[in-house]
Amino acid sequence: MRLFLHQLRAEQLQFWRSREAAIFIFVFPPMLFLLLGSVYSGTISGHPAREVLLAGMLGYGAANTAFAGLGVILVVRRESGLLKRIRTTPLPAPTYLAATLTSILLVFALQAVLLFALGRVLYGTHLPGHIGSFALVLLFGAAVFAALGLAAAALIRSAEGSSAVLNTVLLPMAFLSGSFGSRGRYPAVLRAIGDVLPLRYFLDLVNGVYLYDRAPWHHGTAAGILAAWGVVGIIVAVWRFSWEPRSA
Amino acid sequence: MSAAAISVTDLRKSYGDFQALRGISFDIHEGEVFGLLGPNGAGKTTTVEILEGYRRRDDGTIDVLGFDPQRFELGFRERIGVVLQQSQLLPSLTVAETHRIFAGYYERPRDVDEVIALVGLADKRDARVRTLSGGQKRRLDLGLALVGDPELVFLDEPTTGFDPAARRIAWDMIRSLRSLGKTVLLTTHYLDEAQELCDRVAVLREGLIVRIGTPAELRGTSLETEIRYWKDGEQIVLRTAEPTRVLNELSAEALAAGQELEGLEVRRPTLEDVYLELVAAE
Numbered sequence: 025m026r027l028f029l030h031q032l033r034a035e036q037l038q039f040w041r042s043r044e045a046a047i048f049i050f051v052f053p054p055m056l057f058l059l060l061g062s063v064y065s066g067t068i069s070g071h072p073a074r075e076v077l078l079a080g081m082l083g084y085g086a087a088n089t090a091f092a093g094l095g096v097i098l099v100v101r102r103e104s105g106l107l108k109r110i111r112t113t114p115l116p117a118p119t120y121l122a123a124t125l126t127s128i129l130l131v132f133a134l135q136a137v138l139l140f141a142l143g144r145v146l147y148g149t150h151l152p153g154h155i156g157s158f159a160l161v162l163l164f165g166a167a168v169f170a171a172l173g174l175a176a177a178a179l180i181r182s183a184e185g186s187s188a189v190l191n192t193v194l195l196p197m198a199f200l201s202g203s204f205g206s207r208g209r210y211p212a213v214l215r216a217i218g219d220v221l222p223l224r225y226f227l228d229l230v231n232g233v234y235l236y237d238r239a240p241w242h243h244g245t246a247a248g249i250l251a252a253w254g255v256v257g258i259i260v261a262v263w264r265f266s267w268e269p270r271s272a
Numbered sequence: 273m274s275a276a277a278i279s280v281t282d283l284r285k286s287y288g289d290f291q292a293l294r295g296i297s298f299d300i301h302e303g304e305v306f307g308l309l310g311p312n313g314a315g316k317t318t319t320v321e322i323l324e325g326y327r328r329r330d331d332g333t334i335d336v337l338g339f340d341p342q343r344f345e346l347g348f349r350e351r352i353g354v355v356l357q358q359s360q361l362l363p364s365l366t367v368a369e370t371h372r373i374f375a376g377y378y379e380r381p382r383d384v385d386e387v388i389a390l391v392g393l394a395d396k397r398d399a400r401v402r403t404l405s406g407g408q409k410r411r412l413d414l415g416l417a418l419v420g421d422p423e424l425v426f427l428d429e430p431t432t433g434f435d436p437a438a439r440r441i442a443w444d445m446i447r448s449l450r451s452l453g454k455t456v457l458l459t460t461h462y463l464d465e466a467q468e469l470c471d472r473v474a475v476l477r478e479g480l481i482v483r484i485g486t487p488a489e490l491r492g493t494s495l496e497t498e499i500r501y502w503k504d505g506e507q508i509v510l511r512t513a514e515p516t517r518v519l520n521e522l523s524a525e526a527l528a529a530g531q532e533l534e535g536l537e538v539r540r541p542t543l544e545d546v547y548l549e550l551v552a553a554e
Contacts, residue, residue, distance in 0.1 A: 030376040037373075042364040105359030112324055113377040113420070114349040268326070 027119050028126075035127035048187075049093035050131060053085035054138050060204065061147050068206045071235050074147040076206060079234050081139055082162065083227040084203040089132040090166045092190040094125070094173035095180065103183035107267045117267075125170050132166045153237040161233050161240050165226040168250050171257030172222065178264035182271045197221050222253035276335070277302045277424055277455040278323060283332035285318055292318045294479040295332070300472075302423075305446065305456040307466040310476035311551050316459040317357060319476070320428050323457065324354055337424055350379060353417030357428040360409070363402035367393050367412060370401060371419050378420035391415040391445060407438035414445060425449055427458040431465060443468055463544040473543075477551050490546050498541065502534040 064073040143149035152158035200218035225246040232238045278300040285293040300306040325341035339348040375381035391411040474484040497515040
């Protein structure tokens with residue numbers, strides 16, 4: 025536990041000290057929320073447009089932080105030899121990974137708080153009715169995306185292209201899943217593609233609990249599909265994860 | 273003779289069809305600085321990475337501080353320090369922060385400022401790692417390898433890419449490891465480095481140890497002494513196993529003729545000569 029806290033502190037220090045990470049991972053979703061929020065107004069399917077947008081940004085933020093952000097961080101660390109070097113210190117591998125994951129989830133938690141604060145102050149969005157179950161939904165979704173981030177890191181070979189590859193996956197996924205607005209008017213093809221993506225189901229959960237004030241288990245199917253994506257991520261990560269540089 | 277820190281018997285390792293190590297055996301004693309020498313692809317890094325625990329051996333027995341490295345036990349990792357051939361660690365943190373993070377992994381770390389001073393980075397204590405020069409980054413790697421106060425330090429090509437001044441500094445640091453009583457295993461393809469630093473060296477070629485001993489032994493066993501001088505505008509080069517007799521005869525002749533042996537040189541083969549002979553053979 026002492027080692028875990030030590031490493032968690034180290035992870036947080038590294039994250040906030042690295043400007044690229046802090047800006048692309050932490051600042052980007054709130055910034056998009058501000059930009060889009062200043063354009064959107066009125067209602068979408070009976071809900072204030074900015075609340076729909078806020079929910080969408082929480083989904084995008086979870087994927088951006090836990091999937092793309094974690095993926096890039098791990099690939100860079102692997103290719104720079106840091107992961108390999110860590111293995112010959114007495115820091116146990118599970119402790120290291122747990123601290124890395126916890127750190128990225130902590131970043132997302134702060135981001136979620138910031139999004140709600142911005143929404144409340146600038147756009148008058150309401151807070152979730154059931155904070156506890158809402159936090160649980162966010163944690164669950166972020167954990168699934170973290171598993172997918174581990175899998176992506178395991179599949180990507182070089183550090184140079186990692187950010188481009190992950191964003192090429194992330195941005196279309198966010199669009200197709202409805203992060204940037206309702207999918208209601210999307211062509212059927214785009215909706216069909218969106219229907220297999222994990223972010224779509226995460227957004228179902230977030231919308232259900234935040235906009236409709238439903239209990240999470242009301243969306244059991246969505247939660248199940250999301251969990252299945254998480255399992256796929258873990259399987260790929262276990263199968264392909266490497267501590268040593270791939271391109272060396 | 274002190275106890276063995278590392279004991280290797282008939283170690284073998286293949287990558288597919290390629291036999292990287294074809295049965296090597298050696299012991300490294302406690303407190304010894306031991307060098308693995310050889311051209312690229314001879315098996316140096318494979319050997320070191322098996323001893324560090326990164327690679328699994330195919331065959332043979334190894335004992336490193338009483339552990340089998342490939343089991344990666346925490347007790348083993350407490351007692352070794354590793355400098356990899358290439359690594360770029362935590363670029364956005366400072367030298368001191370990086371040392372503190374690594375120190376936190378060990379049960380009994382050394383004082384962070386002491387280690388930073390030991391590797392000569394005291395004036396870079398609060399500099400971001402990304403701003404360090406190549407040589408300074410290498411010293412940071414060494415500092416991080418020492419911060420856990422290991423008994424055994426692995427250095428894989430510690431001075432590759434250094435300018436001559438940086439190499440001297442690195443050599444002084446490696447010598448200071450010896451005076452701290454550490455056992456050091458280093459790989460290098462610089463002969464002068466091995467000669468300067470190592471108590472003993474093993475020369476690897478194509479996965480086999482072709483020679484092992486002190487640098488002096490290696491120099492002494494292989495080549496004959498070389499005598500050079502000029503006569504009538506021509507350089508004469510003699511190689512002999514009996515330099516005393518040959519020199520005596522030459523100088524007696526010259527004295528009798530009232531001549532000088534112009535430009536006389538008597539040269540022991542350098543380790544480099546021996547090395548080139550060993551790795552070029554066949």
